[in-house]
Amino acid sequence: MSSIEEKASKAREKKALYGTDVDLESYESEAKPQSVVEDAEDLPSVVKKAAMDVGVKLDSESSGAYVQMDQTPVVAKSLFEGVEIMDMASALEKYDYLQDYWWKLVAPDADKYTADVAKSPPAGYFIRAKKGMKTVFPVKSCLYLGSTNLNQRVHNIIIAEEGSELHVITGCTTPAHVQRGLHVGVSEFFIQKNAKVSFTMVHSWGKEVEVRPRTGITIAEGGSLSNNYILLRPVKTLQTFPTATLAGRGAVASFNTVIYATMGNIDVGSNVNLNAPDTSAESISRVVCVGGEVIARGRMTGRVPGARAHLECVGLLLSDKGRIYSIPELDGQSRDLDMSHEAAVGRISEEELEYLMSRGLSSEEATSVIVRGFLDVEIKGLPEELKQEIKNITQREDLKGS
Amino acid sequence: MRLLEIEDLSVSIGSKQVLKNFDLRINRGETHALFGPNGTGKTTLLNVIAGIPRYTIDGGSIVFKGEDITHMSMDERARLGIGMAFQRPPAIRGLRLKDLIKIINPDADAPAILKKMDFEAFGDRDVNRGFSGGEVKRSEMVQLLAQQPDLVMLDEPDSGVDLENIKLIGEAINQLTQKDQRPSLRTKSGIIITHFGHILDYMKADRAHVMLGGAIVCSGNPTEILEQIKKSGYEGCVGCLCPA
Numbered sequence: 247m248s249s250i251e252e253k254a255s256k257a258r259e260k261k262a263l264y265g266t267d268v269d270l271e272s273y274e275s276e277a278k279p280q281s282v283v284e285d286a287e288d289l290p291s292v293v294k295k296a297a298m299d300v301g302v303k304l305d306s307e308s309s310g311a312y313v314q315m316d317q318t319p320v321v322a323k324s325l326f327e328g329v330e331i332m333d334m335a336s337a338l339e340k341y342d343y344l345q346d347y348w349w350k351l352v353a354p355d356a357d358k359y360t361a362d363v364a365k366s367p368p369a370g371y372f373i374r375a376k377k378g379m380k381t382v383f384p385v386k387s388c389l390y391l392g393s394t395n396l397n398q399r400v401h402n403i404i405i406a407e408e409g410s411e412l413h414v415i416t417g418c419t420t421p422a423h424v425q426r427g428l429h430v431g432v433s434e435f436f437i438q439k440n441a442k443v444s445f446t447m448v449h450s451w452g453k454e455v456e457v458r459p460r461t462g463i464t465i466a467e468g469g470s471l472s473n474n475y476i477l478l479r480p481v482k483t484l485q486t487f488p489t490a491t492l493a494g495r496g497a498v499a500s501f502n503t504v505i506y507a508t509m510g511n512i513d514v515g516s517n518v519n520l521n522a523p524d525t526s527a528e529s530i531s532r533v534v535c536v537g538g539e540v541i542a543r544g545r546m547t548g549r550v551p552g553a554r555a556h557l558e559c560v561g562l563l564l565s566d567k568g569r570i571y572s573i574p575e576l577d578g579q580s581r582d583l584d585m586s587h588e589a590a591v592g593r594i595s596e597e598e599l600e601y602l603m604s605r606g607l608s609s610e611e612a613t614s615v616i617v618r619g620f621l622d623v624e625i626k627g628l629p630e631e632l633k634q635e636i637k638n639i640t641q642r643e644d645l646k647g648s
Numbered sequence: 649m650r651l652l653e654i655e656d657l658s659v660s661i662g663s664k665q666v667l668k669n670f671d672l673r674i675n676r677g678e679t680h681a682l683f684g685p686n687g688t689g690k691t692t693l694l695n696v697i698a699g700i701p702r703y704t705i706d707g708g709s710i711v712f713k714g715e716d717i718t719h720m721s722m723d724e725r726a727r728l729g730i731g732m733a734f735q736r737p738p739a740i741r742g743l744r745l746k747d748l749i750k751i752i753n754p755d756a757d758a759p760a761i762l763k764k765m766d767f768e769a770f771g772d773r774d775v776n777r778g779f780s781g782g783e784v785k786r787s788e789m790v791q792l793l794a795q796q797p798d799l800v801m802l803d804e805p806d807s808g809v810d811l812e813n814i815k816l817i818g819e820a821i822n823q824l825t826q827k828d829q830r831p832s833l834r835t836k837s838g839i840i841i842t843h844f845g846h847i848l849d850y851m852k853a854d855r856a857h858v859m860l861g862g863a864i865v866c867s868g869n870p871t872e873i874l875e876q877i878k879k880s881g882y883e884g885c886v887g888c889l890c891p892a
Binding site for chain 2: 595596597598600601602603604605606607608609611612615616618619620621622
């Protein structure tokens with residue numbers, strides 16, 4: 247037994263530090279194989295539509311595509327010579343060197359979810375931006391959970407080689423007919439020297455779906471990450487706390503989180519270790535809650551002089567049925583740090599509401615306009631078309647504030 | 649013909665009475681200026697006409713276009729034709745000015761309105777966010793030009809504005825109150841609060857009132873009243889026998 251499997255076996259029952267506990271036994275671990283298609287165009291229309299709903303338009307304006315239905319990678323295709331895209335099992339077979347990346351940023355025994363993924367046959371994407379190659383269009387990926395009661399397990403690796411530029415947009419979604427399901431996604435991102443990565447993840451799940459992403463990121467000297475997470479649809483439980491380590495001088499990470507909660511238990515945040523000089527990190531989360539519980543975490547740990555970190559958690563609580571629990575944490579472990587946070591939880595300002603009503607908007611219309619504006623986070627470092635796609639999601643007419 | 653008729657209106661905030669047995673009548677096509685020291689109820693009057701809910705109406709009525717609007721909601725009043733340029737409006741994060749123009753009036757020619765106020769560069773900015781004092785005033789005028797209300801209320805549209813832009817704002821007010829048309833053709837009216845009256849060099853007001861202690865103490869020709877105030881202060885208005 248490999249040491250990964252050994253560790254995983256020992257962690258089978260290990261509960262996660264955060265989030266509600268999921269009964270893994272209550273989900274099916276065997277998935278029916280799906281048919282592989284030559285091109286994203288050939289996907290079943292229900293999948294294409296679901297992908298569109300999470301902002302993933304699988305068209306020619308992409309640097310490549312990866313689509314996974316349940317446990318089957320059905321499309322893995324690069325459309326730009328600077329980017330390699332493969333399904334994880336094939337990549338592990340092709341490249342021995344991947345063993346140096348496999349389970350290096352997320353521990354197989356971190357909790358029962360990572361352990362479960364470690365014991366399963368690998369499925370997920372491998373995306374490699376080649377040295378010095380800059381993509382303009384994003385790589386688009388869709389993880390589609392299409393069978394009721396399935397435990398979908400995904401393990402992804404992204405390597406942005408020295409001086410490369412990579413944009414990825416991932417939509418994780420389930421169609422309306424899926425009553426119940428579990429999605430566990432392990433992701434390990436390696437951002438090498440002077441590489442620039444933007445990673446945008448949009449989630450759209452069902453009311454009985456549980457979600458446990460596990461993400462580890464390392465950023466080398468001069469590298470940067472812009473990580474965006476958007477959740478606007480109901481989910482039963484979701485817990486994620488991606489950890490980024492700024493390992494080289496001048497590395498930069500920025501996390502943006504946008505959540506519109508109507509129900510469920512949503513425990514999200516980001517954790518950044520500033521381990522090298524001149525590194526900086528920023529984490530901004532905006533939460534609108536009309537129901538359910540949202541725990542918005544942010545943790546920054548400064549370990550060397552000169553590191554700069556800023557946390558911002560702002561929440562609009564619009565109902566008595568909801569809860570927003572904001573937990574910003576700053577851990578300074580060196581001199582000459584510049585670390586700050588601001589957190590606020592409140593209601594929509596009466597003054598803003600009255601202002602818009604004085605222009606003829608009804609109270610409902612004014613609320614909706616203010617909420618949409620609140621969620622419209624300015625996300626830096628994204629290509630224009632990706633910005634537009636995200637804007638389209640956050641500006642949807644059906645996103646009402648009540 | 650009467651557009652606005654306020655009769656015996658008494659208003660308080662908390663336990664403090666701000667307007668006392670207040671009367672005001674504005675005909676269609678007329679623009680009235682309101683003068684008076686700080687804290688005398690001018691802004692309260694405009695807010696109460698606009699329908700901002702944090703005031704208590706203790707008595708009296710507000711009739712607009714023949715309809716009693718004393719207890720009508722703000723948005724209904726706006727749709728009925730009441731518009732207001734706020735003295736210190738809030739910023740709205742994530743709402744672009746040009747998008748607000750379209751929300752206020754889908755038929756509005758946003759580029760033309762922005763151009764008129766020399767405000768094209770602000771169309772893509774969030775409403776009032778990071779605007780200077782003078783820019784806020786132009787943002788308010790842009791929104792009113794989109795709204796085209798029948799009664800335009802302006803709460804110190806000239807404060808914090810440089811001379812060049814006072815002229816621009818004055819012209820916009822004249823347009824909103826149809827001062828470019830013959831008096832007999834005018835149907836729109838205005839109420840303007842101004843401290844120093846600079847704006848009156850660039851726009852036309854038909855009548856002026858001096859407010860003290862929550863009531864009008866003097867009414868008359870705007871230029872004459874302004875001269876009187878400049879000469880002997882608001883105190884001079886107390887003993888004034890001008891017809892109120």
